[in-house]
Amino acid sequence: MPPPPFVPGRPLGGFRTGDMGIGHVALITEHFDELSHLYRNIFGFRVSDHTQAPFRVEFLHCNPRHHTMGLAHTGGPAKIYHLMLEYNDFDDLGRAYDMALEKPESIGVTLGRHINDHTTSFYLKNPDGWMFELGWASRTIGPNWQVEELQGMSLWGHDRTWLPDHKREEARQILKRLAAQGVRAPVVTNSQTAKASQ
Numbered sequence: 179m180p181p182p183p184f185v186p187g188r189p190l191g192g193f194r195t196g197d198m199g200i201g202h203v204a205l206i207t208e209h210f211d212e213l214s215h216l217y218r219n220i221f222g223f224r225v226s227d228h229t230q231a232p233f234r235v236e237f238l239h240c241n242p243r244h245h246t247m248g249l250a251h252t253g254g255p256a257k258i259y260h261l262m263l264e265y266n267d268f269d270d271l272g273r274a275y276d277m278a279l280e281k282p283e284s285i286g287v288t289l290g291r292h293i294n295d296h297t298t299s300f301y302l303k304n305p306d307g308w309m310f311e312l313g314w315a316s317r318t319i320g321p322n323w324q325v326e327e328l329q330g331m332s333l334w335g336h337d338r339t340w341l342p343d344h345k346r347e348e349a350r351q352i353l354k355r356l357a358a359q360g361v362r363a364p365v366v367t368n369s370q371t372a373k374a375s376q
Contacts (some may be wrong), residue, residue, distance in 0.1 A: 290335020
């Protein structure tokens with residue numbers, strides 16, 4: 179007998195999965211070059227983009243999702259940094275953030291929008307010391323994707339409460355520079371992505 183289907187604690191519009199997998203995972207590593215070699219040259223992942231600030235990160239993909247794997251060298255010990263799950267509906271993300279605000283100490287990264295995959299998201303701490311990123315409207319990419327050096331990690335928000343003060347300040351200055359340059363990204367919803375691919 180198959181197990182009963184999952185029933186959420188509140189009505190949800192579901193999660194964006196299918197040919198894009200469950201989401202993405204980000205790892206903090208002390209052996210950045212070796213792990214990058216493993217995923218790119220042994221497992222066949224392709225580079226989406228990369229940055230050096232506020233710490234070294236490489237984003238890799240194996241399907242249409244902008245990245246399936248993120249590798250980061252933050253100076254900390256090796257561990258899972260986060261697992262991202264993407265809601266189908268923006269309101270589900272907002273409601274999850276409302277719930278998180280009832281326990282603000284549970285928020286590891288505040289609400290914001292990433293510069294590379296354009297995801298609007300926030301991160302929740304869990305008891306094992308890594309985080310869930312809950313997001314919406316992640317960008318998809320195709321075979322003609324051009325790798326680029328990112329100017330930072332986010333367009334706005336995403337204050338990483340776990341970073342040392344000097345790195346948090348560096349991240350804030352990056353956001354100010356991007357705002358002064360007028361850097362923006364389109365919002366493409368799942369239904370728009372589906373229509374564009376038909």
